[in-house]
Amino acid sequence: MTSTASVFAFLLRRTLAGAVRRRLARLREPRYLLGGIVGALYLYFWLGRAVVRNVTVLPGHGPRLQVSSETLALFLSLAAAAVAVHAALLWVFSSGRPVLHVSEADVQFLAPAPLPRRALLHLSLVRTNLALGFGALVMAAFGRSFVPHLWQGFVAAFVVLSTVQLHGLGLAFWKARQAEAPPATRRLMRLATVAMAALGLAALTWVGVGIYWAVRIVVSLPDAPSAFRALPAGLAPWASGFVPVVLLAPFRVLLAPVFAPDTRHFLVSLPAALAVLAAHYEWVLRTNARFEEAALEGARRRAARAEKRQSGRLHEPPSEAQRAIVPFVLPPQGRPEMAVLWKNLMSRRRSRLRSAAVWWAVATGLVFVASAAFGIAYATVVGPVLLLLGFVCAVVSGVVSLTLPMASRNDFREDLEKAAVLRSWPLSPTRLALAELAAPFVTTLTVAGSILSVGVAAIAGGRVALAWHGLPAGVAAGPLPVQWIAPGLFALVFLLPALAAAVLVVQNAAVLTFPAWFPPGGQRRGIEATGTRLIAFAGTMLLLMLALIPAVLAGSLAAFLGSSVLGPWSLVPAIAAASLPIWIEAAAGVALLGRLFARFDVSAESWT
Amino acid sequence: MIQVESLVKVYRDVTAVDGLTFAVAPGEVLGLVGPNGAGKTTTLRCMAGILPPTSGRLRIAGFDLETDPVEAKRRLAFMPDEPRLFEYLTVADHLALSARLYQVKGAAEKTRTLLEELELSGRERAFPSELSRGMKQKLVIACGLLHEPQALIFDEPLTGIDPIGIRRMKQTILARAKAGAAVIVSSHLLHLVEEICGRVLILHRGRSVLLGTLDEVRAAAGGGDVSLEDVFLRITQAAGPASTPSE
Numbered sequence: 001m002t003s004t005a006s007v008f009a010f011l012l013r014r015t016l017a018g019a020v021r022r023r024l025a026r027l028r029e030p031r032y033l034l035g036g037i038v039g040a041l042y043l044y045f046w047l048g049r050a051v052v053r054n055v056t057v058l059p060g061h062g063p064r065l066q067v068s069s070e071t072l073a074l075f076l077s078l079a080a081a082a083v084a085v086h087a088a089l090l091w092v093f094s095s096g097r098p099v100l101h102v103s104e105a106d107v108q109f110l111a112p113a114p115l116p117r118r119a120l121l122h123l124s125l126v127r128t129n130l131a132l133g134f135g136a137l138v139m140a141a142f143g144r145s146f147v148p149h150l151w152q153g154f155v156a157a158f159v160v161l162s163t164v165q166l167h168g169l170g171l172a173f174w175k176a177r178q179a180e181a182p183p184a185t186r187r188l189m190r191l192a193t194v195a196m197a198a199l200g201l202a203a204l205t206w207v208g209v210g211i212y213w214a215v216r217i218v219v220s221l222p223d224a225p226s227a228f229r230a231l232p233a234g235l236a237p238w239a240s241g242f243v244p245v246v247l248l249a250p251f252r253v254l255l256a257p258v259f260a261p262d263t264r265h266f267l268v269s270l271p272a273a274l275a276v277l278a279a280h281y282e283w284v285l286r287t288n289a290r291f292e293e294a295a296l297e298g299a300r301r302r303a304a305r306a307e308k309r310q311s312g313r314l315h316e317p318p319s320e321a322q323r324a325i326v327p328f329v330l331p332p333q334g335r336p337e338m339a340v341l342w343k344n345l346m347s348r349r350r351s352r353l354r355s356a357a358v359w360w361a362v363a364t365g366l367v368f369v370a371s372a373a374f375g376i377a378y379a380t381v382v383g384p385v386l387l388l389l390g391f392v393c394a395v396v397s398g399v400v401s402l403t404l405p406m407a408s409r410n411d412f413r414e415d416l417e418k419a420a421v422l423r424s425w426p427l428s429p430t431r432l433a434l435a436e437l438a439a440p441f442v443t444t445l446t447v448a449g450s451i452l453s454v455g456v457a458a459i460a461g462g463r464v465a466l467a468w469h470g471l472p473a474g475v476a477a478g479p480l481p482v483q484w485i486a487p488g489l490f491a492l493v494f495l496l497p498a499l500a501a502a503v504l505v506v507q508n509a510a511v512l513t514f515p516a517w518f519p520p521g522g523q524r525r526g527i528e529a530t531g532t533r534l535i536a537f538a539g540t541m542l543l544l545m546l547a548l549i550p551a552v553l554a555g556s557l558a559a560f561l562g563s564s565v566l567g568p569w570s571l572v573p574a575i576a577a578a579s580l581p582i583w584i585e586a587a588a589g590v591a592l593l594g595r596l597f598a599r600f601d602v603s604a605e606s607w608t
Numbered sequence: 609m610i611q612v613e614s615l616v617k618v619y620r621d622v623t624a625v626d627g628l629t630f631a632v633a634p635g636e637v638l639g640l641v642g643p644n645g646a647g648k649t650t651t652l653r654c655m656a657g658i659l660p661p662t663s664g665r666l667r668i669a670g671f672d673l674e675t676d677p678v679e680a681k682r683r684l685a686f687m688p689d690e691p692r693l694f695e696y697l698t699v700a701d702h703l704a705l706s707a708r709l710y711q712v713k714g715a716a717e718k719t720r721t722l723l724e725e726l727e728l729s730g731r732e733r734a735f736p737s738e739l740s741r742g743m744k745q746k747l748v749i750a751c752g753l754l755h756e757p758q759a760l761i762f763d764e765p766l767t768g769i770d771p772i773g774i775r776r777m778k779q780t781i782l783a784r785a786k787a788g789a790a791v792i793v794s795s796h797l798l799h800l801v802e803e804i805c806g807r808v809l810i811l812h813r814g815r816s817v818l819l820g821t822l823d824e825v826r827a828a829a830g831g832g833d834v835s836l837e838d839v840f841l842r843i844t845q846a847a848g849p850a851s852t853p854s855e
Contacts, residue, residue: 317735323698332707332715339708347696418692423658425709426681
């Protein structure tokens with residue numbers, strides 16, 4: 001082993017050992033031990049079992065989901081276009097300040113040490129690629145249904161992620177040299193940037209044309225299922241044009257292993273993808289003038305980020321014009337909980353709720369008018385389109401109601417860092433808990449409600465168009481009748497807020513109960529943070545499923561009683577009845593959060 | 609009025625505060641001094657309702673912190689040694705937040721007065737990241753004084769403040785006491801304690817070593833024309849080094 005490699009191995013080994021020792025020490029507390037066991041079991045069932053099965057499975061077994069080669073080719077071209085647009089954006093907008101993934105201690109110890117000057121670069125690459133390796137494993141596990149083997153998905157994803165990362169780094173080094181290059185070289189560099197921008201634009205245009213083709217195919221066929229079946233063949237000429245075959249060729253080469261239908265195709269396509277990766281590595285090495293500066297810059301940024309995290313200053317201050325903007329006017333008299341909501345809303349961005357409401361009204365009105373105009377122009381397809389739109393709105397608003405409360409951390413998850421300040425406020429713990437949950441709840445309702453209202457406005461516009469043509473409202477579309485869309489969307493108005501409240505309660509309870517596992521403050525990065533987020537997600541889903549059992553029972557009973565009288569509209573009372581138990585559980589959860597906060601001992605936490 | 613009776617705070621196997629009893633009358637300024645690890649900050653944090661005491665009773669203006677915490681906190685202001693501010697709120701936002709939390713009447717006028725008194729006028733739109741440490745400390749104090757509390761607790765109030773600010777701060781503390789507030793000032797700056805405090809409580813290893821007026825403290829330490837610093841050193845050195853790992 002060379003001295004550089006042995007130094008890296010030592011650093012990584014000791015870092016890992018230190019992290020493991022710290023975590024093992026925490027397991028002396030029963031709650032963390034329990035959390036650790038649950039986390040380990042979850043990781044095994046989610047990832048480990050898939051890996052074990054992949055190792056023991058006989059080669060040649062095909063993927064579980066059979067996708068036609070035409071569809072795979074289509075996906076490959078679209079993915080290539082996405083990567084091309086990403087690359088073009090990097091070329092046009094990246095700052096040209098290369099940054100290596102090293103700490104100040106790395107620079108202090110390794111830069112003056114008798115090691116090759118590329119040592120810091122390689123240390124940074126090793127660290128980055130370890131993280132990318134984990135990311136690739138996660139992606140492969142999630143995409144397990146589309147690839148024959150887990151290892152195949154892992155290798156393919158890793159090659160793509162690593163190449164994209166090296167491309168960004170190489171580009172940053174290359175741009176950093178622009179300032180020192182002679183005028184003729186600088187002109188050439190600018191020309192290359194223009195060419196990349198043109199390539200990105202071409203890829204975007206090509207995708208736009210594809211969407212237009214797809215819409216034309218869909219509207220030209222009588223029903224939605226046959227339209228979707230006809231899409232791959234109908235889009236084949238578009239997918240085999242000049243842009244995807246010639247302009248996007250390098251990107252297709254890189255992505256080909258990801259979309260290989262079987263192991264043979266994967267092995268055939270892999271060498272070319274590895275060659276692209278190797279070329280990027282060579283590119284980074286050849287622009288070797290800035291390693292030291294990049295290491296210093298990286299270390300400085302990491303230290304600044306750590307300092308910001310410690311002091312709670314994670315974002316740059318808003319502009320002078322934005323400083324006067326508040327979500328709503330907060331008079332000194334009134335419920336103190338509103339002050340916490342007001343404060344937490346500003347932790348994300350400074351915007352007026354009234355302006356947001358105006359924008360929402362305008363957008364909803366525009367959707368209504370556009371839908372009516374579309375329905376008048378294409379009366380025969382308005383049914384399937386409305387069904388699709390209603391379904392998409394319902395699904396997206398549902399996903400938003402579940403995921404946004406997890407992603408928005410402007411509640412206890414952020415404020416618990418200042419638990420001492422919150423404790424000194426004259427608010428009972430339960431009222432404080434309610435106030436803390438308010439901001440992400442309002443945000444989720446605003447976003448999910450906007451999406452739902454888009455769906456409702458579109459359906460209302462469609463109904464107007466159908467009335468214009470003298471057609472009945474309940475035009476059948478595929479296996480589902482259109483008359484279920486409007487009641488379904490209205491029913492979600494009752495269900496989604498309850499779900500969002502339940503998710504918020506679970507997420508905040510996790511932070512209050514296991515602050516070491518789900519640390520308060522800004523979103524952490526890294527393998528451990530990813531793992532804990534996954535555990536939090538799984539725990540939330542599990543608890544939600546348990547919470548939904550009484551909801552399903554209540555909803556089923558209401559649906560049974562109301563379906564014969566109300567028809568499709570029986571969905572509304574059924575879902576309203578289903579949401580009632582969730583609200584009761586959420587209210588009990590808020591009381592529990594209050595008790596957890598009252599027992600949360602700031603000093604005790606710092607002693608762990 | 610602040611009343612502390614038999615306060616005990618135990619962190620796992622370490623007793624940070626051990627049976628502390630004292631009271632601060634309206635209009636009085638009590639100085640809380642002690643070496644590092646004596647239990648000063650823990651005591652103050654218990655009194656502010658931030659840390660739950662292991663045992664003992666705490667009353668603020670007659671309201672028990674355990675049984676009636678909201679009413680007690682409404683009459684209390686705690687100014688910690690390390691200013692903890694919300695990085696996304698401006699100076700004006702912090703004061704608006706405090707005004708609403710404490711239901712302050714005539715908040716606009718009081719805000720303007722406090723901003724001037726604490727030399728924060730003109731910085732209303734500044735974010736904490738744009739303020740010096742001393743300015744942040746002043747902002748925390750402004751937020752604490754806005755609701756005109758009957759009990760004031762200052763933990764190292766002069767840290768990071770310039771000489772003019774120090775003079776102003778002393779005037780501010782004395783003015784609040786003169787207006788009838790019970791004030792506790794914890795500080796390592798013994799000359800400050802000597803200057804503004806009517807009584808002194810010396811803590812060591814979580815216990816009260818001496819409590820009384822400056823003259824009483826001097827007399828208990830052997831008498832003579834000695835400074836509080838001399839008294840402090842004599843008492844704490846005689847009692848041995850502090851052993852608790854935290855204040």
